Amino acid sequence: MPVSLLLCEGGNNSPDARLLGKLLAGLCEIRPMGGKYGMGERIKARREVIGENAVFGLLDGDFQENWEQPQNRPRDWIIRGNENEILLGWRWERKEIENYLIDPVVVQRSLGKQAPGEGEYQQALESARDEIAVYQAARVALSACRPRFRDLPSSFGKPRGKEKHTFPDELHEEACRAGLETVVAGHQDSQLVTVEQVNEKFEELLPEFQPNGERFQHFLSAFAGKDLLWAMNGWCAGNGFNGAWSFREKILIGISRTDTNVWEWLPEWRALREAVSGL
Numbered sequence: 692m693p694v695s696l697l698l699c700e701g702g703n704n705s706p707d708a709r710l711l712g713k714l715l716a717g718l719c720e721i722r723p724m725g726g727k728y729g730m731g732e733r734i735k736a737r738r739e740v741i742g743e744n745a746v747f748g749l750l751d752g753d754f755q756e757n758w759e760q761p762q763n764r765p766r767d768w769i770i771r772g773n774e775n776e777i778l779l780g781w782r783w784e785r786k787e788i789e790n791y792l793i794d795p796v797v798v799q800r801s802l803g804k805q806a807p808g809e810g811e812y813q814q815a816l817e818s819a820r821d822e823i824a825v826y827q828a829a830r831v832a833l834s835a836c837r838p839r840f841r842d843l844p845s846s847f848g849k850p851r852g853k854e855k856h857t858f859p860d861e862l863h864e865e866a867c868r869a870g871l872e873t874v875v876a877g878h879q880d881s882q883l884v885t886v887e888q889v890n891e892k893f894e895e896l897l898p899e900f901q902p903n904g905e906r907f908q909h910f911l912s913a914f915a916g917k918d919l920l921w922a923m924n925g926w927c928a929g930n931g932f933n934g935a936w937s938f939r940e941k942i943l944i945g946i947s948r949t950d951t952n953v954w955e956w957l958p959e960w961r962a963l964r965e966a967v968s969g970l
Contacts, residue, residue: 693969694719695745697780698734700727706788709943711749713953714960718967727751731770734779747967748780751787752912754845756835758905761785761912764962781966784959789916792942793923796956801945807930819922820910822862827914828900829867832893833874836884843884847874851921852936858921868893 697715701707701723708723715721724730730748737746750768765781785791792798795813799806806812830845837843847870848859859870871893875886899906906913920927924935932938946953954960 693745694747694967696720696722696737696747697967698722698724698730698746698748700724700730700749700751701788706792706939706943707749710788710791710946713946715954715964715967718964724748731779735777744778747778749963750780750782752783752785752790754786754831754834754915755913756831758899758913760905761909763958765959765966781963785912786915787917789920789939790911790914791916791957791960792939793916793919794911794957797946798942800951800956801942801949803945805931805941815923815926816911816919818926819919820907820914822922823914823918824900824907824910825864825867825897826859826862826870826918827906828897829871829893830915830918831896832889833871835892835896836889838884844874846915846918847871851924852934854936856917856921858918862922 697711697719699707699711699721702725703723705723708721711721724733727750730750734746734748738744748768749765752766761784763784765784767778768780768782769776769778771777783791793816795809795816798812799809807815829847833843834845837845844857846857848857850856851858859866868890871889872886875884875889898904901907910919920935920939923938927938928934932941954964
């Protein structure tokens with residue numbers, strides 16, 4: 692059955708809503724719902740009201756404790772009902788919306804003549820990847836050890852930019868270990884998690900984020916797009932974009948203004964449109 696209403700994360704003018712409005716134009720209504728928590732119950736409630744399964748949701752991919760290589764399609768979001776499995780919607784395959792916006796294909800097609808040279812941009816992306824790799828292992832370790840009944844932050848550092856994105860000053864292994872301890876220590880009174888537990892998970896995950904690791908090789912899917920963007924902040928400022936968030940905004944504006952079929956830019960975008968269409 693085709694989707695009539697798709698709930699997504701973020702606010703009315705969020706990157707998620709803006710991109711989906713272009714990707715799924717003419718197919719369904721896009722309605723931002725803020726955070727992801729409780730979205731499943733909202734979907735089920737709306738389905739009961741209208742009497743059909745035409746309401747679905749789309750969630751961020753988030754960090755995966757057990758890594759799955761990209762298949763270039765969104766993952767089904769399924770829960771178990773009383774007697775069968777229920778499809779509530781999909782999860783992006785990549786960590787978050789920025790992972791798609793900074794994809795070299797999207798950058799080139801959205802910015803056109805303003806786009807940086809392909810080789811230069813790829814080098815900037817890879818430099819950002821190298822800089823934040825250990826920090827990504829630390830974030831996944833925190834996410835994997837997070838009690839589900841209460842949120843344990845999966846990042847640390849200072850608030851950056853107008854969106855207050857948390858990002859540390861130092862990204863090497865020693866600094867990340869200190870960051871892990873700081874985050875856990877700040878929540879020990881209410882969290883059933885220990886520094887030893889998180890450090891053990893960090894040690895287990897770290898090889899996947901090193902040059903021969905699977906997540907390192909697929910960093911555009913596995914690493915956080917916002918972190919990659921912030922690590923490129925200096926490069927963006929030096930290349931006419933007034934910083935990372937300005938770079939993201941120019942990409943979003945380029946997407947909104949293009950008269951091409953945006954969903955044809957990336958295989959996963961095409962697969963999402965097909966899923967929403969009920970094909």
